[in-house]
Amino acid sequence: MKRKMAIRGFELVAVLLTFLFVFYPASAKAQKPIKVGVIDTYTGPPAVFANDALNGFKLALGEINKKGVLGRKIEFTTRDDKWKVDLGMSVAKELIMREEVDVIVGTINSSITMAISDYVKSEKVPFIVWISKSEHITGSKGHRYVFSTGENTAMAGKAGGSALAKKPYVKYWIAGDDYEYGHAIAEAIWRNLKAQKPNVEKIGETWWKTGEPDLIPYFTSVMAAKPDAFVVCGGGQTMTNSLKACKTTGIHEKIPVFMHTATDHAVLKPLGLDAPEGVMGTMDYHFYYPETPANKAFVKAFQDTYGAPPGFPAFHGYITAHFIAEAYKKAGAVDKEKFINAVEGLVIDSPAGKTEMRACDHQAVLPMYLGVTKKVPQYNHLVSSNIVTLTGKDVMPSCEEIMKARGK
Amino acid sequence: MDLSAFSSQFLVGLSRAMILFVVCAGLSFVLGVLRVPNIAHGSLYMIGAFATFTVTKLIAGSAGFWIALIVAPLLVALVSLVAERALFCHLYQREHLMLLLFTFALSLILGDLVKIVWGAEYRSVSPPALLKGTISIFGASLPRYNLFLLIIGPLVAIALWLFTSKTKMGKISRAAAVDREMVGVLGINVSWVFAAAFVIGCYLAGVGGALVAPTASIIIGMDHSLIIEAFLIVTIGGLGNMWGALVGSLIFGVTQSLGVLMWPQFAIVFPYTAVVIVLLLRPKGLLKSVW
Numbered sequence: 001m002k003r004k005m006a007i008r009g010f011e012l013v014a015v016l017l018t019f020l021f022v023f024y025p026a027s028a029k030a031q032k033p034i035k036v037g038v039i040d041t042y043t044g045p046p047a048v049f050a051n052d053a054l055n056g057f058k059l060a061l062g063e064i065n066k067k068g069v070l071g072r073k074i075e076f077t078t079r080d081d082k083w084k085v086d087l088g089m090s091v092a093k094e095l096i097m098r099e100e101v102d103v104i105v106g107t108i109n110s111s112i113t114m115a116i117s118d119y120v121k122s123e124k125v126p127f128i129v130w131i132s133k134s135e136h137i138t139g140s141k142g143h144r145y146v147f148s149t150g151e152n153t154a155m156a157g158k159a160g161g162s163a164l165a166k167k168p169y170v171k172y173w174i175a176g177d178d179y180e181y182g183h184a185i186a187e188a189i190w191r192n193l194k195a196q197k198p199n200v201e202k203i204g205e206t207w208w209k210t211g212e213p214d215l216i217p218y219f220t221s222v223m224a225a226k227p228d229a230f231v232v233c234g235g236g237q238t239m240t241n242s243l244k245a246c247k248t249t250g251i252h253e254k255i256p257v258f259m260h261t262a263t264d265h266a267v268l269k270p271l272g273l274d275a276p277e278g279v280m281g282t283m284d285y286h287f288y289y290p291e292t293p294a295n296k297a298f299v300k301a302f303q304d305t306y307g308a309p310p311g312f313p314a315f316h317g318y319i320t321a322h323f324i325a326e327a328y329k330k331a332g333a334v335d336k337e338k339f340i341n342a343v344e345g346l347v348i349d350s351p352a353g354k355t356e357m358r359a360c361d362h363q364a365v366l367p368m369y370l371g372v373t374k375k376v377p378q379y380n381h382l383v384s385s386n387i388v389t390l391t392g393k394d395v396m397p398s399c400e401e402i403m404k405a406r407g408k
Numbered sequence: 409m410d411l412s413a414f415s416s417q418f419l420v421g422l423s424r425a426m427i428l429f430v431v432c433a434g435l436s437f438v439l440g441v442l443r444v445p446n447i448a449h450g451s452l453y454m455i456g457a458f459a460t461f462t463v464t465k466l467i468a469g470s471a472g473f474w475i476a477l478i479v480a481p482l483l484v485a486l487v488s489l490v491a492e493r494a495l496f497c498h499l500y501q502r503e504h505l506m507l508l509l510f511t512f513a514l515s516l517i518l519g520d521l522v523k524i525v526w527g528a529e530y531r532s533v534s535p536p537a538l539l540k541g542t543i544s545i546f547g548a549s550l551p552r553y554n555l556f557l558l559i560i561g562p563l564v565a566i567a568l569w570l571f572t573s574k575t576k577m578g579k580i581s582r583a584a585a586v587d588r589e590m591v592g593v594l595g596i597n598v599s600w601v602f603a604a605a606f607v608i609g610c611y612l613a614g615v616g617g618a619l620v621a622p623t624a625s626i627i628i629g630m631d632h633s634l635i636i637e638a639f640l641i642v643t644i645g646g647l648g649n650m651w652g653a654l655v656g657s658l659i660f661g662v663t664q665s666l667g668v669l670m671w672p673q674f675a676i677v678f679p680y681t682a683v684v685i686v687l688l689l690r691p692k693g694l695l696k697s698v699w
Contacts, residue, residue, distance in 0.1 A: 044528070044628060044629050045528065045530070045627050045628060045629050047523075047528035048528050048529050048530065051528070175672075178676060204672055205672060205673050206668060206672035206673070206675060207672075207673060207675070207676065208675060208676060209676050211629065211630075211633050212633075213620065213623075213624035213625075213630055213633060213634070214424055214427075214620070214623050214624050215624075216420055216424070216551060216554065216623060217417065217420045217421055217424060217664060217665035217668050217669075218668050218672075218675070220413075220416055220417055220420050220549075220665075221413070221417055221665075221668045221669040221672065223413075223549075224410055224412075224413030224414075224416070224417065224669065225413075236530070237530060237625055237627055240530050240532065240625040241624055241625050244532065244623070244624065244625065248535075248542075248551045248553060248623070249542065249549075249551055250541065250542050266530075267530075270529065270530040270531055270532040270625060271532045272532070272534070274532070274534040
C-alpha cells in the first residue's frame, strides 16, 4: 500500500513536471520582456549628458510599460564605456552575446558609436544613437542597423552656416577643440557658410587641446586679430569655458560670437546669471521652447521625477524609447528585421511635435532652434531668445546627398 | 604685429603662469622634502576648486569668493593631513615607482570621491565684483582677475621664500630634504616635519584650485589635465626647487599664450616644445635639483 502511494506520488510529480516543461517556456516566452542594452559614458565629464539621456529614456519607459508593448514590458540594462572605444566594443559584444538584447542604444562618443555601429552591422542588431553628433553615423557610414535620434554635425553646421550667411560679417576667425567633433562642426559651418556667401574669408584658426581649462589667452589673441565674427566649436565643457572666457575678456561686446551650442541649457546653467548675453547658438531642443502642451507635459513629468528640467540628451532619450515602443507595435513581433522595417519612416508624437525617422538614412528629422543668449526674469540662468526655427528639411542633407556620401 | 596685442597676450600668459606656479610650488616642495612624486596633487587642486564653488554658493556676493580663498585651501590641507597620517607616513621609505603607483591610485579614489560629493555636472564660480571686467595697462587690455593673479603669484613666492629661509620649520624641512637621517639624529621629530611639509605643499594645491575657479569651469577630470603640466614644469625647473617651479611656470604659461598669438593652429605644441628644448639642453632642469 505504502509502495503504491509512493508510485502515485511519483506519477503526480512527473505529470506536474511534464506540465511545467511543456507549458512554462511558452508562457514565459509570452511574458519575456523586450530587452534594451544601453551603452554610454557614465564616468567623467560626459556623464552629465549620459545621465540626462538615460533619465529621459527611463521616464518614457515608465509611461510605455504602464500599458506594455505586444503584452510585454521593455527592460533595459546599462554599461559604462568610460569614454574608451575598446571598452565600448567589449560591452557591446557582451550585451549582444550574453544578455541577448533586442536593441542597443547609446552613446555620447562618436568614435565609440562608429565602432559599435560597425559591429552591430555584422551582428544584425539594431542600434539607436542618441547623443553622438558625427554626421558620418547616419551619413557616409550609415547602414541598415544604425539609427540616430539626435542632431548631427551636418545639421548643426547647416543651421550655423545659414544663420551666419544672413549676417553682414566677412572676415571670420574659427577656433575650437582639437578633436574630431570640434573640427567636424567647424568644417560643416564653414562649408555651408561659404556655399551660401562665397565672399566670406577665414582670417585665422585656433585649436586648443580638448578640456583646456583656461581659454582666456586664446580669446585675447582673437581679439587682437579683429575679425568681423568669431566662431567657436567644441564639446559641452568647452562651451561653458568659452562663455566664461567671453565674459572675462568682453570679446562678445566687440566681436559677434557664434558657438553652436551656446544656447544649450547644460552649458548656460553652470554660469548662472554670469553668462554673457548676445552670443549666438543653435540647439535641437529647449525645455522652454516650443511652448506646446506636449513639451510642457514632458518637462513637468521630467522635473517632477528628477528635480531638474530636461536637457537635449533627455529629449533624445525620451524619443528613443518611444520610437522603440511604437516600432514594435507597428512590427507586431519582437523580431530585429521587422523592427527595422517598422522604424523606417515611423512618425511619433514627441515633445517637439511630430517626429519622423527618415527611411533613407535612419536620421530623426529634428528642427534646429537658432537663438541668442539672454537674461530673462523667470530663470536664474540665461536662455535662448529671439528663436528662429529651422525645420529638419532646411538643415538636413537630402537623401540624394546621403546616398552619394555612401557611394551608392 | 600690434604691440598692445603682444603685451596684453604676454600679461595674460604671465597671469596663467601664476596659477601654475602656486600649484607647482606645492608639488615641488613635497617632491623636494619628502621625495614623493604626488600625482594626487592634481586631485587636491580639484578639491580646492570644488570647495571654492561650495563656499561661494553658501555665501552670496563677493564675500563668498574671498572667504572661499581662505576656507577651500584649509579644507584641502585637512584632507591632506588625514591622508598623510593615515597613509603617506608609512610609505616614505618605499621606492619611487611604488609611490608613483600609490599616489596615482589615490588620485583615482579622490576623483571618485569628488564625483560622489559634488556630482559630475559643470560648476562655475564668478570672480568677485571688484575683479570683473577688463582693465587697460599702457594700451594693453587685461581682465582684472588676471591682474589679481599677477599680484597673488609673487606674494605666494615671497611667503614661501620667507617660510623656507627665515623660519625654523622651513629650515628644518630644507635640511630634511638634504639629509633626513641627520635631522632625526639631532632629536627633531622628522615625522611631524614631514607631515607639516606635506600639508603645506597640498595647501598650495588648494590655493591653486581656489584661484583657478573663476577662470575655468570646475569639473571632474580637471585634475588630470593639470597634473601632467605640473610635472613637466617642476621637471624643467629642477625637481624640488621652488624658484625652478617659478621659472618653469613662466616658460610654460608665456610660451603658451604667445604661441596662441603667433601661430594659433599649432598653439598646443608651443609649451611642450619649450619643455623638450629645455630638457635637451639641461636634462636635470634649469635650476639646481635637490634630487
